[in-house]
Amino acid sequence: MSRFIATAAIRGARAIVDEADKLLTDAVQKLGPDTPVAFPNTTYFLPVIYGLTAHKVQKLSDLNWPLQHAKDLLPPVPRGNLWLPYLGETLDAGMATLYAEEIIEGVRWAKGEQPEVRNGYKLNGPIDDVQMRAWGIQMVDGRMPGFAAIIGAAKSNEVAVKIVRELQSKGQLVFLIGNNKGRSIIDQLLESGVELGYDTFTVTFGTDTVSAIYALGYATRAGISFGGFKAGDARANLLYNKFRCFAFALALGPVDDLKYATAAGAINYGFPVIADTAIPNILPTGVTKYEHVVSLPFDDIAGKDDLEKAERLVQRCIEIRGIKIKVAQIKIPVAYGPAFEGEVVRKENLRVEFGGKGGMAFEWLQTKNLDEVEDGKITVVGPELDDAPMGSKMPLAIMVDVAGRKMNKDFEPVLERQIHHFTNGAEGIQHMGQRDITWIRFSKSAVSKGFHIKNIGDILHAAFHNQFGAIVDKIQITLYTDPAKVKDLLEQARVVYQERNVRTANLTDEAVDTYYSCSLCQSFAPTHICVINPERVGLCGAYNWLDCRASYEINPRGPNQPVPKGAVVDASKGEWEGSNKFVYEHTNMAVQRMTLYSLMDAPMTTCGCCECVMVLLPETNGVMIVSRDDYGQTPSGMTFTSLMGTVGGGLQTPGMMGHGKFYILSKKFISKEGGIKRVVWLSKNLKEEMAEELKEVCEREGVPDLMDKIADGTICTTVEQLVPWLQEKGHPALAMDAILQ
Amino acid sequence: MPVEIPVEKWNGQVHQVKLGGAGGRKELVVGGENTLPFLKFEGNIPHRPAVAIEVVDQPPQGWAEPLVKAWGNVLQDPAAWAKKAAEYGADLISLRLRSAHPEEGNTGADHARKVVAAVLAAVDLPVIVLGPEVAQKDNEVLVAASEVGRGQRLGLGDCLDKNYRTIGATCLADGHVAIAKTPIDMNLAKQLNILLSDLGLPLDAILMDPTTGALGYGLEYTYSVMERLRITALMGDKMTSPPMICTAGEESWRQKESKATAGVPQSWGEQEQRAILWEKITAIGLLNAGANVIVLRHPRTVEDVKAAINKLSA
């Protein structure tokens, strides 16, 4: 806490409480103690006093108690030689200020001095209950992020207009308050012909700082209404506003004692204050969700002119308050939606393509600092597609820079993989692959409707905001088509891809203390739960540990929940107290324990969507693995489909288990039973598809020629045939410890 | 030979949810049981399941003949219809604002206000107001309905994962109960309850609609999801413990078995009797799965289902 601010705020609080005292005494003398006091069209009395203390003010004499309360809260002004933490006192001074300000406005209403009339224009004054409800619902359901209380006056009329327009375009409600040497933002906007009122989400409170109390009155009523709290439950109301109401104050122009004191009041609600002048910052994030007081001197903001500075100022405010942007509509010249995801663009209809055979295209998503990313900036470096010959290939680098307080480098690949899904949604655009095997085709019809390379940026900007808003705050996209540049960047990207591969490979179960669950399949397999660890994907193959972690960040109430490992029960089987407890609780107590590395003892349950099924073949002392894409008979006597009928549906069946195909490559692949050396039969399609990876794994496990000893459907489909074949090949499983104890 | 009845001891309990009971409206409480449906020997069942009658805010399109015949003229006037429903023994009214559907009238907030006010004035029973099942329009008309019925503890729905914030906030602000609907999936039902709780809506202001499948059209699926929800609630999971509401009438009257008058085997019998049976069996099945509020269409079904509830609760 800055001593400077603390001192100023406490000074300001003492002065305003004193003023309220004088005003009240005077009014009681002149009008009598029973003169009614009420804000118009509200059932919440004077809402800050009522909401935080349950005290109902209906006449002038009812103001005595809150005044005394404010006085009691007032701390002494810190002495120059004394160092205190100040925060508590400053917040108390802030509360005292708010009570005093509301008392002053109450007296003004009693005297008929409100709402204020300025140069013939009648200001709005406090927001009535009906409007509070209408906006309140929008704030709760997220259509309106929050409100911005602007206090003072901007550098110029143009800047004032720009700031308000920017805030409106972000869906913020704008409250207009106060003045700066007699000039108010309200004057500036009115002179510029800006329409002010409920319809344009701009509310004029008053041209002195005291009227800022109406903003807090609004917040307090919203807390009671939508938080479901009783009047007087101050703590709950303040916390509600801190976490639910994305409001902030923007002080334009010099900050005097009363503004500091009012700011201190706002901080109690968790509303940060941003000043466009040089004042001390209060950065620790405690009472407010983020910074308390941030100074952004207007002239120091980067920008070619004042308007650009104003735009950046608003952008910073939004970031500081952690307001999430939603992009309602993707602005592209073709239709967009899931219906177009499976489209194929054929040669005849091809306008231009990127990547594919002989081409060069890649995608690279990187995390940057918040100040390195300009949200919504989309740049094409190199030629657009207009001059490209019909059906030709262009090089393309899709560079996506994201920034966000909750962004994590590990989420980069998770987000990057979404580019495929996002771009595919555009009509007439086909996207395949990822990383440096990206292959994109634009159809003639899409391009004739005006689709350009730049539009990929529009899609990605909107889609990332909308679906990953919980972790990314800002997104900028650069699309390179200049061949030399693409080539150069591709080399850099490949280094990063390689680093990521290494990181994923090093991400072991031992390295983490939390696994993640997936309960998506419980809708049809009620007792099934996937526990997903770094070295084992979900059995459908669609979710790995990183995906689940990101999904949990994005949707903390969703199907992927953290599973704390807890104490080890049996390291070799992959059994922990934490995972057992989680599984028990999340399968309706149907599954008591679950191991992650064993087929024979409490294996994972199996639902209907596994990529492979593994089955014990006792005669061979090993296991067979059949893939979902293999329709043939297997040595177990059952096809994949009939096996699913036996093992699927959420059952835990020792000796039989569904799993993802990449699990076969894991070091934790049934490690309890001896790993890949136990595999005696494997579907041909898997052998081919994963030939290289399997070879590496066999080498890693010290059995380089193992693949030659594993049978498949073209070799045999019965155990009777399989056993002699294995003997002939000398399969290692035959000599291993008995798998059936 | 004396037979010992096995008795299960549950730790949990279904939440009690109150509808009406203020602003001149009769009070109806559902839920509160700490055992499976109708097992009075095992636990305490303080409130019987309630029967709601469905009322639509405009003459319904495509309703089967027996329904049209049974209600007659009141189909033109939701207030008169609600009154009639009360005479037929409804414990509460379920008012569907169908006319707000973009393709069936596209009426807005003003119309909703009028209809809801008229129905509220016509009966003193608790009222549930349901939107046209288009999220955007739901929000528009339900927020309006909420204002009209402020403080009278209406039910408001459908509250879906898409619009739960709006409906939840509206219920909070005006003291109503959210009808939280999810597509036959236990985890989604639970998740929606959690999300609503996060919003600050207490669990005793939620009725779960697990989405009803009619007899022959997924009844068993709904049954098993409801059963799982209820067992989990009884085992102590608060987030699955709100009472459940099922739209048995709407679903069963949608089906061919209720609608077909010709071109069906003779053994199917006469339409009216068949359709009522269909609705009745669907309803009783769902009551046995744990439905606390059952929404019906035909007056005869109402009578029969009420009789069945009486017997089962005796």
Ligand code: SF4
């Ligand atoms: S199989 Fe896939 S979708 Fe189903 S629960 Fe497991 S990880 Fe989730």
